[in-house]
Amino acid sequence: MKLMRIGAxxxxxxxxxxxxxxxxxxxxxxxxxxxxxxxxxDRYIEQAVAETGTTNMVTAVLADYRGYDxxxxxxxxxxxxxxxxxxxxxxxxxGTQGAKTNRQQRR
Numbered sequence: 581m582k583l584m585r586i587g588a589x590x591x592x593x594x595x596x597x598x599x600x601x602x603x604x605x606x607x608x609x610x611x612x613x614x615x616x617x618x619x620x621x622d623r624y625i626e627q628a629v630a631e632t633g634t635t636n637m638v639t640a641v642l643a644d645y646r647g648y649d650x651x652x653x654x655x656x657x658x659x660x661x662x663x664x665x666x667x668x669x670x671x672x673x674x675g676t677q678g679a680k681t682n683r684q685q686r687r
Contacts, residue, residue, distance in 0.1 A: 607614035628640040642650050 611617070624637065624641055624645065628637050628645075629635060632640040632644040634640040634644065
């Protein structure tokens with residue numbers, strides 16, 4: 581048991597170190613020469629209406645250009661919500677049964 585905790589702690593430290601090291605290779609915030617601000621953004625702005633038929637640029641990007649990404653994010657959020665509902669339902673049922681048992685024992 582103690583070995584698992586030490587291993588988890590070492591893994592956590594490794595992941596934190598990896599995140600800090602890799603964050604050094606990211607472009608600075610608001611850098612106009614970053615990859616996202618060069619050719620991709622211009623294409624979205626200039627050709628979104630012609631390519632997607634949608635006048636709203638946000639809808640064009642989320643639904644057409646990044647549709648699979650949006651579907652994946654929606655699936656993750658839906659699954660997390662569903663698991664939360666199941667966990668809360670189980671907790672409430674257990675708590676309710678425990679309360680009934682305590683009341684019956686008092687009588």
